[in-house]
Amino acid sequence: MRCDSNRPDRDRLIMTHDELLAKLWILPVNVTELQHGAKAVQALRAVVELHKSYPYTNYRGEQLHFCNHCMDDEINNTDYPCLTIQAIEKELM
Ligand SMILES: [Zn+2]
Numbered sequence: 343m344r345c346d347s348n349r350p351d352r353d354r355l356i357m358t359h360d361e362l363l364a365k366l367w368i369l370p371v372n373v374t375e376l377q378h379g380a381k382a383v384q385a386l387r388a389v390v391e392l393h394k395s396y397p398y399t400n401y402r403g404e405q406l407h408f409c410n411h412c413m414d415d416e417i418n419n420t421d422y423p424c425l426t427i428q429a430i431e432k433e434l435m
């Protein structure tokens with residue numbers, strides 16, 4: 343399922359994109375910086391788990407990987423690492 347596709351849980355959206363970004367950057371008054379950092383790492387870990395690699399063998403017998411999250415569309419599978427994982431890897435280097 344792609345992030346921009348019609349999601350069945352779309353009505354469960356509780357934050358806008360900008361609110362989500364602000365939540366990551368702004369330290370709440372009742373939370374320590376350490377607690378806030380731990381929550382951000384936990385959120386990042388959830389994204390990485392969602393976008394884990396999914397192995398498959400192509401018609402030539404080659405072992406390849408798709409992104410588990412970005413591959414539910416049979417026509418447009420996304421090679422692993424997908425753009426989400428690439429962006430995370432870039433920031434962690
Ligand atoms: Zn992905």
